[in-house]
Ligand code: GDP
């Protein structure tokens with residue numbers, strides 16, 4: 001194509017065990033492998049979307065209760081963020097709210113596109129956070145919102161990453 005390659009740095013945040021690594025691996029390999037190590041790493045994948053080459057750099061972060069805050073390095077690095085919670089774990093929904101507050105305090109409002117992802121949709125019977133609560137939080141914080149299951153489908157996960165790239169491109173266009 002005649003368009004330049006676009007680099008997009010995506011930071012995955014959220015509590016431990018919500019499926020950050022599962023979402024990352026799904027997106028990178030289309031597969032779900034059920035157990036993931038606790039390795040903090042940045043991965044890359046190049047995609048062609050609407051004739052344009054997009055290089056996704058994905059930082060799969062680790063969350064610990066000892067150091068729950070997002071580092072300055074991460075905040076500075078990210079062009080877009082995905083905040084993940086587990087629909088069966090209310091405390092992980094609280095972590096998303098805390099991390100949103102930290103991001104909003106540290107960066108100019110609306111300067112970084114964020115998508116909130118409610119993961120483990122396949123575990124409906126154990127749900128403790130309603131879809132409505134997630135949607136309302138996203139609406140009030142000007143974030144995107146998706147409910148997905150990293151375990152069950154690739155397509156929903158792909159939509160999240162593609163939507164975030166669109167938001168990053170929009171943000172760059174108005175800067
Ligand atoms: P992380 O700590 O946020 O990186 O979470 P992981 O990606 O390591 O996932 C934690 C656990 O949840 C693993 O056992 C995964 O297999 C499981 N898991 C991740 N996503 C889903 C999902 O959508 N549905 C179900 N049922 N389990 C999931």
Ligand code: MG
Nearest residue numbers: 020021037038
């Ligand atoms: Mg992980």
